[in-house]
Amino acid sequence: MRIGGGNLVTHTPGAPSAPMYAALRGVGATLGRMDSYGWRTLDRKPTPTDFDAAMREAYEHGITPVILLEYEGSYQFLDPPQPIGSYEDWFAAGVAYAKRFQPGGDWAKANHVTGWGVTIFTAINEPDVQATIPRDDYRRALEGLADGVHRVDPNLKVVPGGFATCNSQGDATLRGYGPAIAPLLKDGRLDGIDLHTYYNFRWYPLTKGRQFSAQGCFDRVKKAMSVERDINFYATEYNISKSEGWARADIAARLFLTAFWDEMSVVHADGRSSATVFAMPWNLADTGKIEGPSYAMATAADPWRPEARAIVLRNALQLAGSMHFTSIDHQKGLLTLEGPSGQLFVWHDLEGWTDAPGSAWTIRLPSWAVTAELWGWDGRRRSVSVTGGAHRFAELQPGETYMAYVPRPKP
Incomplete structure (x- = not known):
């Protein structure tokens, strides 16, 4: 429930969305950003x-939507102008969308659906x-x-649509939009902040250390x-932008594993408790025809076939999809997860991502361990017998980033 993709647009249900649903199913993701301009x-x-x-289509595919109500700044210059609207306009929207699409809401009742619905509402990408x-x-719009969403149910979450300029421009104020909504984050009306991270060989090179990480931007923005x-x-x-020094598919895939765990392991101010609600790579369904090859994660659309970075994502989810973090240590570059299938250890063996990079890694095994598997970006590299x-x-x-999987023995 922490992994998804987008976009699922409301004006093209049916065949145009088939590649995205195939991609989500192909990697094992369960969330989809569903956006509308209308x-x-x-x-x-x-x-x-x-x-x-x-919504019906998402339900039938087993995907839970995250709703995005879109508005572009250029709309105010149309003829006739379409201003962003007042507090009252957005309050009415919050009530209407939460009332209809929350779990157990009007849409669910009309469609005889139980235990499924939208719990996260976002606006303005x-x-x-x-x-x-x-x-x-x-600020007034958000x-x-x-307030409208919380009037329906205080437990539903509202988040501003993603911000780009901490990543692309090094601007932690997000061109002033961050401080503008700070009061809403301080009082809890907004649950958190959505930051877009496009790791780039020249402009945001994670290979040069954690200052070029999701955590780095999150801390600077706060x-x-x-x-x-x-x-x-x-x-x-x-x-990962597959371009310039990272243009080779194997390099981009290797770095994508680091990026995936960077996104998943963002922490709160205590430096150890997980802050990540979800992380969605862009663009799982694109073959390069939409935006070029840099972010295209498919080699074919019908049937969908994964590009190397999507295979990395699929492997990581197959190992860790049912697990939760038990430890996040950014100083050591070490993550520990556990779930019904076993334990997973993740190590960022990169300069600036661990205090002790090197050519060997020792993991502490649970008493029940009988095998341990070493995984890299290209899959399982070795499996060894262990005795705890x-x-x-x-x-x-x-x-590069490594994963060590210790499967729990079957009874």
């Missing part, structure tokens, strides 16, 4: 039934790119949305907003 009338009245067909929406208007309360981390877009205590994996190549 979720209200020109006089800003919400039209939630426009989501109905897409990457406002800091065009940066044309007045900051106060942006304030209205949050500091710029003066937010001391623990807030959660969301990522509706991230990927510890095991040392030698002859490693520094500069």
Whole structure:
């Protein structure tokens, strides 16, 4: 429930969305960002039934949507203009969409669906790119949305749509949009912040250390907003840019494993408790025809076939999909997870990601361990018999992320 992809757009249910559903199923993900540019009338009245067909399709595919109500800053310059709207406009939208699509909501009742629905509502993707929406208007819009959603159910979550410029411009203020919504994060009306991370050979090279990490941006953005309360981390877009020095598919795939665990292991201010709610790579369904090869994670659309980075994602989810973190230690670059199938250890053996990079890794084994498997970006590399205590994996190549899987013996 922490992995997904997008976009599932409301205006094209059916065949155009088939590659995305095939991609989500292919990697084992369960979430989908469902966005709409037509979720209200020109006089800003919400039209939630426009989501109905897409919701039915998501339900039939076993995917839980995260709703994105989209608004572009350029809309205010159309003829006639489409302003962002008032607090009251967005409050009405929050009530309407939460009431209809929450678990047990009007849509679920009408479709005889139980135990399924939307619990996370977001709005306005990457406002800091065009940066044309007045900051106060942006804050009031999100304030209205949050208050409307919480009027229906205080336990539902509201998050601003993803921000881009900490990653792309090194701007921790997100061009002023971060401090503008800081009061809503401080009082809990917004559950967290969505940061897009496109790791890039030139502009955001994770190979040069943790300052080029999701955690790095998360910490800098919180500091710029003066937010001391623990807030959660969301990522509706991230990927390794397969370009320049990372243009080879094997290099991008190797670094994607580091990026995946970077996104999954963002922590709160205590430095050890998980802050990540979900992380969605972009773009699982694209073959390169939409945005070029840099972020395309498919080699074919019908039937869907995974590109190397998607295979890395699938392998990681097959190992860790049912697990939870028991330890996150960024200083050592070591993550520990556990679940019904066993334990998983993750080590970032990269300069700037661990205090002791090297060619050997010793893991502490549970008493019940009988085998241990070493995995890299290209799959399982070796399997060894163990008898508990510890095991040392030698002859490693520094500069990549490793996983050690210890399966629980079957009764």
